[in-house]
Amino acid sequence: MPTWLASQWVEATAPKVPMISGRVVNMLGGSLAGKPMVAMRSTGIGAYPPGLASDVVAQHRGRVNPAGAKAMLLAVVGPSGAGKDTLMGAARARLAGDARFVFVRRAITRPAGAGGEDHRALSAPEFAAERAAGGFALWWEAHGLSYGIPRSIEDQMAAGRVVVANLSRGVLAEAAARYPLRVLVITAPIAVLAARLAARGREDAADIAARLARESALPPGLDVVTVMNDATPEEGAARVVAQLTRAAEDARRW
Numbered sequence: 001m002p003t004w005l006a007s008q009w010v011e012a013t014a015p016k017v018p019m020i021s022g023r024v025v026n027m028l029g030g031s032l033a034g035k036p037m038v039a040m041r042s043t044g045i046g047a048y049p050p051g052l053a054s055d056v057v058a059q060h061r062g063r064v065n066p067a068g069a070k071a072m073l074l075a076v077v078g079p080s081g082a083g084k085d086t087l088m089g090a091a092r093a094r095l096a097g098d099a100r101f102v103f104v105r106r107a108i109t110r111p112a113g114a115g116g117e118d119h120r121a122l123s124a125p126e127f128a129a130e131r132a133a134g135g136f137a138l139w140w141e142a143h144g145l146s147y148g149i150p151r152s153i154e155d156q157m158a159a160g161r162v163v164v165a166n167l168s169r170g171v172l173a174e175a176a177a178r179y180p181l182r183v184l185v186i187t188a189p190i191a192v193l194a195a196r197l198a199a200r201g202r203e204d205a206a207d208i209a210a211r212l213a214r215e216s217a218l219p220p221g222l223d224v225v226t227v228m229n230d231a232t233p234e235e236g237a238a239r240v241v242a243q244l245t246r247a248a249e250d251a252r253r254w
């Protein structure tokens, strides 16, 4: 099919394409019932399948990767008790005023003041309504709660910022398919996790056991870095800040 048809199709569907840096949209032209069809998928730059209309890819790259943009979704994951909240909070404080980074405030069906992160507390019906209205870029359920990442992260990535969000390992494959993603695993030895959860005191013994038993495998093929939080919180925060700084530099090259 002529490449200009593919281009027109991209224009028509542009609102559905996250306007993010560091991605190209791969397109394969064809036709169905006489109408031009284009299969699209987000991927890392340089991973074009053979036979692509490279001029269209280049044209669209210009749209999704504006010069100078440095966007990335930095997904923080790791076992319960590893110190994700603690180290993200400390890193956020250390990076306050650094416009390269946005730290996401999650919506959770957990009461306000339950301890831990500063989340936006929603009731289950409120969460369901917001999800149905498309308010979440990503959402999932875990520990009997619902968690949502606001849709506004797409604007923040379009503005070339590194968006730092605590995600479930269960949504990483979806996130990688839609956004330029790096995974930051924060972890610690299992005995340390158990001791920290008991000391945190937010959950009872049964809940702690269930959290420690959660499946921890990551989907294959992701860009993953790890911080071992087995020293002081200050040292752990320094390790996270180093990874965030590296992410901002790498995003610029994507």
Ligand SMILES: Nc1ncnc2c1ncn2[C@@H]1O[C@H](COP(=O)(O)OP(=O)(O)O)[C@@H](O)[C@H]1O
Binding pocket: 078, 079, 080, 081, 082, 083, 084, 085, 086, 087, 116, 196, 197, 199, 200, 229, 230, 231, 232, 233, 234, 236
């Ligand atoms: N490096 C550390 N040394 C000692 N305690 C820590 C350290 N990092 C976190 N903690 C404590 O461990 C508990 C679990 O940390 P938290 O940040 O809530 O973990 P997560 O968000 O991964 O579940 C908290 O009580 C926190 O204060």
Ligand SMILES: O=P(O)(O)OC[C@H]1O[C@H](OP(=O)(O)OP(=O)(O)O)[C@H](O)[C@@H]1O
Binding pocket: 077, 078, 079, 080, 081, 084, 085, 116, 142, 143, 147, 166, 167, 168, 169, 170, 211, 214, 215
């Ligand atoms: O699928 P998983 O990767 O196991 O993650 C499930 C959920 O666990 C964590 O929640 P939360 O921060 O409420 O719990 P935690 O502090 O005990 O990790 C994480 O942020 C996810 O929302």
